[in-house]
Structure formats: structure tokens, C-alpha cells
Amino acid sequence: MFKATPNPPDTDPAHPNSKEFDETADRVLDYYLNPKPSKPEADPSQLFTVVNGVDTETLLANLSENLASANAMISDLAFDLKGSRRHVAMGIQQLIELSSLLANSALDSVEPRQST
Numbered sequence: 001m002f003k004a005t006p007n008p009p010d011t012d013p014a015h016p017n018s019k020e021f022d023e024t025a026d027r028v029l030d031y032y033l034n035p036k037p038s039k040p041e042a043d044p045s046q047l048f049t050v051v052n053g054v055d056t057e058t059l060l061a062n063l064s065e066n067l068a069s070a071n072a073m074i075s076d077l078a079f080d081l082k083g084s085r086r087h088v089a090m091g092i093q094q095l096i097e098l099s100s101l102l103a104n105s106a107l108d109s110v111e112p113r114q115s116t
Helices: 016-033 056-080 083-109
Strands: none
Touching: 056 083
């Protein structure tokens, strides 16, 4: 009698290629069923992170808002201080104000996003 399909190959566990085949199959299955995260795990000591892929305009806009908030806080604090402590607070405020000017200048030079 003619057999339409050949016999399946022998799968002897003692065969040296069987272990290699099992390891390869495990790697393939892990690749598709248990993908590794594309980004390494975050450092547990790092509390805040910036999401990858955020456009420059958004980053600069948030920077400007943060600097404006810091400027308001240090201005309020400086009015409650006297002497050299007030001078230190006003120096911090000036650095914040200069940084805000730089951020706003960079934001002005960024091409605006296209609305979708």
C-alpha cells in the first residue's frame, strides 16, 4: 500500500540536536509570547521620568510653566525675608527669570505642531 506522507522524524530526547531544538523553540516562543520591554527597567531611585517620544514644543512649554511657578514661589518667599537671605532669594529669582527667557526664546523658534 502506498503511503501519502512520510513517517515523522524520530524525536529521541537523547539525540544531541534535541536539546538545541528545545532551547531554540523556547527562545522563539519567549520572543513572541513574553516580549522583553524595549526600555530597561527604571532605576528605583529615580522618582520622575520623561516619556520617550514627547515633542520639543511640549517639553519647552512645560519647562516654561514650571519656571513661571518657581518664579512665583521664590518671589513670594523673597518678600518675607530680610537682609542677605532676601538677596539670595532674589538671586535665585533672577536665575529662574533668565532661564524662563531662554526657554521662551527656544519655544518661539520651534515649529508649531500640526493639528490632526
